[in-house]
Amino acid sequence: MTLLSPEALIKKQIAAVQEYSILSWTAIADIFTRPRYWADIFTQMDSIGVGSMPIIIMSGFFTGCVLALQSVTALQEFGAVSMTGSLVSLSMVKELGPVLTGLMVSGRNAAGMASELGSMKVTEQIDAMRALGTDPIRKLVTPRLIATVFMLFFLTIIADTAGIAGGTLVAVSMLGLNAGSYLHSSYSSLVHGDVVQGLTKPIFSGFIIATVGCYFGMKTTGGTQGVGRATTQAVVVSSVFIIIADFLVTRVMIGIFGS
Amino acid sequence: MPETSSDAAVLDPPDLKTPVVEFEDVSFYFEGKPVLQNISFAVERGQTLILLGPAGCGKSVLLKLANGLLKPDEGHIRVFGEEMARMRRREVYALRGRIGMVFQESALFDSMTVEDNVAYRLHEERMPEAEAHARVVEALKFVELEDAIQKFPSELSGGMRRRVSIARAIISNPDLILYDSPTGGLDPITSTTIIELVMKQRDVSHTTSLVVTHRLQDAFILATHRFDPAIGAMKPIPKDGPDGGIDAGTKFLMLNEGKIVFHGTTEDLVHSDDPWIKRYLE
Numbered sequence: 001m002t003l004l005s006p007e008a009l010i011k012k013q014i015a016a017v018q019e020y021s022i023l024s025w026t027a028i029a030d031i032f033t034r035p036r037y038w039a040d041i042f043t044q045m046d047s048i049g050v051g052s053m054p055i056i057i058m059s060g061f062f063t064g065c066v067l068a069l070q071s072v073t074a075l076q077e078f079g080a081v082s083m084t085g086s087l088v089s090l091s092m093v094k095e096l097g098p099v100l101t102g103l104m105v106s107g108r109n110a111a112g113m114a115s116e117l118g119s120m121k122v123t124e125q126i127d128a129m130r131a132l133g134t135d136p137i138r139k140l141v142t143p144r145l146i147a148t149v150f151m152l153f154f155l156t157i158i159a160d161t162a163g164i165a166g167g168t169l170v171a172v173s174m175l176g177l178n179a180g181s182y183l184h185s186s187y188s189s190l191v192h193g194d195v196v197q198g199l200t201k202p203i204f205s206g207f208i209i210a211t212v213g214c215y216f217g218m219k220t221t222g223g224t225q226g227v228g229r230a231t232t233q234a235v236v237v238s239s240v241f242i243i244i245a246d247f248l249v250t251r252v253m254i255g256i257f258g259s
Numbered sequence: 260m261p262e263t264s265s266d267a268a269v270l271d272p273p274d275l276k277t278p279v280v281e282f283e284d285v286s287f288y289f290e291g292k293p294v295l296q297n298i299s300f301a302v303e304r305g306q307t308l309i310l311l312g313p314a315g316c317g318k319s320v321l322l323k324l325a326n327g328l329l330k331p332d333e334g335h336i337r338v339f340g341e342e343m344a345r346m347r348r349r350e351v352y353a354l355r356g357r358i359g360m361v362f363q364e365s366a367l368f369d370s371m372t373v374e375d376n377v378a379y380r381l382h383e384e385r386m387p388e389a390e391a392h393a394r395v396v397e398a399l400k401f402v403e404l405e406d407a408i409q410k411f412p413s414e415l416s417g418g419m420r421r422r423v424s425i426a427r428a429i430i431s432n433p434d435l436i437l438y439d440s441p442t443g444g445l446d447p448i449t450s451t452t453i454i455e456l457v458m459k460q461r462d463v464s465h466t467t468s469l470v471v472t473h474r475l476q477d478a479f480i481l482a483t484h485r486f487d488p489a490i491g492a493m494k495p496i497p498k499d500g501p502d503g504g505i506d507a508g509t510k511f512l513m514l515n516e517g518k519i520v521f522h523g524t525t526e527d528l529v530h531s532d533d534p535w536i537k538r539y540l541e
Contacts, residue, residue, distance in 0.1 A: 127328055128366035131437075132380050132427070133355040135348065 023218065024211045027141040040143035048109050048144075049151030053158065055104050060159035063096055064088055064166030072175050084175070085182040086189035088167035093190060093198040095246075097160035102205030102242040105152055107235055110213035113144055114234035117217025118227040126218065141214040149206035156202040193257030200253065204245040212238040277340040279304055279435050279467040280325050285334035287320055294320050295517045298334070302469065305508055307461050309478045310471045312514035313539070318471040319363065321514070322437045325469060326360055327351050339434065356380070359428030359436040359466075363443050365420040367412040367427070373399070374408045377426045384431075398426040402456055418449035425456050429464070436460065436468040442477050454480050455493050461508075462486040475540065482509045482525040513539070 004012065071087045117140060120126050126136050164186055171177040216234040220226045278301035287295040295317045302308045310318045323329045324336055327343035335342055338358070343351055367376050374395050375382070381391040399405040402422040412420055421441055428436055438457060442450035454477045460466055462485050472478055482505055484493040498504035505525045513521035513528070513536060521528060521536055531537065 123369070124362050124364060124366035125368055127323070128360070128362055128368070130328055130352075131326055131355060131358070131360040131362075132383070133352045134379075134383055135352050 019219065020211065020215050023137065023141065023215050024207075026137050027145050027211065027214070030135075030138045030142040031146060035138070037139055037143050040139065041146050044143050044147035045151050047112075048105065048147050049155060052105050052108055052151070052155055055108065056101055056155045056159050057162045059100055059104050060092070060097065060162035061166035063100055064092060064163030064168075065170045067091055067096070067163070068167035068170040068175070072171070081175075081177065082181060082185060084171050084177060085167070085185035088171075089164050089186035090189055090194060092160050092163035092167070094194050095198075095250075097163055098156050098198050098201035098205065099242065099246050101152060101156045101159045101202060102209070102246075103239055105148070105155065106205070106209050106238040106242060109148065110209045110234045110238040111231045113210065113213030114217040114220070115227055115231045117214055118220035118230040121218060121220045122223055122226060136218070141210070141218070144214055145207065145210040148210040149203055152202040152206035152209070153199060156199065160198065191257075193253065197250065197253040197257065201246055201249050204249055205242045208241045208245060209238050212241060278302060278337070279306075279339060280308075280469065281335075281337040281340075282321075282324075283335040283337070285324065285331045285336055287317070287324060287329065288332050289320075293517050295324070295514075298519060300512055300519065300522050302467060302510075304467055305465050307468045307470060307481065307506075307509045309481060309509065309511050310469060310514065311475070311478055311511060311539075312473065312520075314473060316514040317517045318473075318514060319439050322360075322439050322469060322471055326355065326358055326437055356384075356431065357434045359431070359433035361421070361424045361428050361436070361438045361441050363440045365412070365417075365424040367420055367423055369412050371411075372408070373404070373410050373412070373415070373423050376412070376423060377430055379427060380431050394430055395426075398430045399423075401429065401459070402426045416449075418445050418452065421445065421449075421453055422456065425453070425460075429460055429466075432464070434467065436466050438468060438470045438472075440471050440473065442472060442474055447476075450474065450477060451480070455486065457481065458484060458493050459486040463488060478511070479525075482506055482511075515539075 067088045068084055071084050072081055075081050075083055075087070117126070120129075120140075126140075129136050129139065168179065168182055168186075171182050172179045213234045216230040216237070220230040222229070280302040282298050282300050285295060285298040286293065298321065300308075310321060312318050320329060324331055325338060327336075327338070330344050336344065338354065341350075341354060343354065346354065367373075368379065371379070374392070377395045377398055378386075378391045381394060386394070395408065396405055399408055402425050404419060404422050404426065407415060407419060407423070412423070415423065425441070441453050441457060445453065457468070457470060458481055461468060461481075470478075470481065480493070483496055485496050485506060486493050496502050496504050496506060503526075507524075510524060511521060511528045512519060515535060520533065521531060528536070529540070
């Protein structure tokens, strides 16, 4: 590994940001112009959306279960056990549902995109595509971007539902709470702003997962080792970006809807 | 599949007088180091230009510059009279519809069958499936590989993959074909088969081509043989014939350390007094 001077390192990072921005902008612009690769969009929707459902349901469900268990312990001290449903649903819809879904899909699909595109890059398949007159951003990146943003929105709803279901199951079967009052508390505590906040986040997370995964895939160099490196970087960077975006969106939403 | 066909059809028809490929004082740098310096040459319609030179001298880079896969740092590259570096993204992709390229390692799409690989460009142009299939069979017959139509690239040998790559490059009857070391890494018998296919395309379809190779044997076979459709094989050009045993449309361009050291005919090359060229040819 070669050591870079601070100046060269900064230049390299700025160039990377520039490349990422150009790739993202081009992928967005390609949504509005023809040709559109509908078959690739639907294939990616199946892979990202349907393929991620089992892990999303499992992680959402057990997160809801743990949340109910932990909440009851804390709420008992204040005699507010009846608020468990409210706490679980608010936590799931506003925060844990979107973030967990983003992180799980990032681990699964940003890695998948980086390794698939990275392998194509190092075996000159992307160059071959360009040589055959096909724009790889339009053919490979834009369908993944559309599919991820679209499917992550619905995956988040599924994760929220699974989490609330998990919380209900634990609250009723293990903690002996009344199912009707638990669900009423869950439902009545949610307001319009909470749902909007929770469903705005996956739009940003989806964008981050697709663009970061594709960016690291498309700039892969260095053979199979490079593919491994690109995959790791894609997961790490997209996960960090999702959490940063979560913070920023939360701040903006609090500004719009209040706490 | 895309909603619209390629823009290739809207481009102007080929102008017969304009060189197919023209490099004018082209330089290319990689991480500040020069890879190609002040390269100027032109390839006329129907000509085959063989790019010779030691490994790492910039032959493959030159080919990628000709296809617009890389952009020159200095100078101008015109393909069919159009300067790719100044064209819009969409226009570049449309122009590439007229160029076929055979990659060094074949670069076949490994998740697609041979048929889908060869038909890739036709599918992009939304050609009806039956017509595309017929064209694929025809192209695979040209490279004598019609039995492999349903196989995946991983099931093929290196030579077979290279032949599929040639079929993919020629299926749309391009006006220019770029061969990047088509025989690299192949055994001598398979190499001769591939060179015969390059020659067949040259002599049957008269397609303009740039052939990168570091194998002198392949280069001289191309320069001294012609494909005979009657016997379905190549044969030497008679030395006592009007061409003097050499294909007049085949020229050589030699590179060394990113610079042109020779550009001319086969005869000029073999009679060159340049000590480096002499040593290279020996």
